[in-house]
Amino acid sequence: MSNEESQKINVKDWITLSTVMIGAVLTILALIWQLPTLDGIVTSTFLLMLSFIFFVNSVSANSKAHFEANSGDTSEERIKRFVTFAEYSFGLGFTLVIIAFSVLGYEYLLFYAGREIITLILPIAFLVTA
Numbered sequence: 001m002s003n004e005e006s007q008k009i010n011v012k013d014w015i016t017l018s019t020v021m022i023g024a025v026l027t028i029l030a031l032i033w034q035l036p037t038l039d040g041i042v043t044s045t046f047l048l049m050l051s052f053i054f055f056v057n058s059v060s061a062n063s064k065a066h067f068e069a070n071s072g073d074t075s076e077e078r079i080k081r082f083v084t085f086a087e088y089s090f091g092l093g094f095t096l097v098i099i100a101f102s103v104l105g106y107e108y109l110l111f112y113a114g115r116e117i118i119t120l121i122l123p124i125a126f127l128v129t130a
Contacts, residue, residue, distance in 0.1 A: 011066045011083060018058040018090055025052045025097065032104060040107035047100035054093030061086035 025048050032044065065082035068074040 011062050011069065011086075014083070014086055014090065015059055015062045015066070018055045018062065018086075018093075021090070021093065021097070022052060022055045022059070025055065028097075028100075037104070037107040037111050040103045044100040044104045044107075047096045047103070051093040051096035051100070054089045054096070058086045058090040058093065061089065 029045065029048050032041065061082045065079050065086065068079050068082065
């Protein structure tokens with residue numbers, strides 16, 4: 001398999017992954033507003049909406065890279081710049097989703113459990129395993 005073919009496969013995989021994350025973020029936003037917490041809901045919504053923008057940027061940059069790779073008249077350096085931007089955009093969006101989950105998990109555990117020590121375990125475990 002040539003380098004160009006592996007580049008095309010990588011672009012398609014990133015497009016699919018970013019599209020799945022867009023759907024996941026929108027689903028999470030719809031679900032968290034069904035039973036909002038006392039605190040943290042606005043912060044989590046803001047972070048999830050920012051991550052949505054980054055995932056859309058990732059899909060857009062990957063689609064542009066895929067188009068440029070198929071057209072054949074673009075340098076490999078230019079295609080790599082699009083793919084790199086898309087990867088960084090996806091990474092930042094995913095980081096914001098993890099932070100929003102940590103904030104939400106912490107607030108829901110405080111709301112339902114009231115035990116601060118146990119509540120601190122969720123964000124720490126989430127950040128360590130991610």
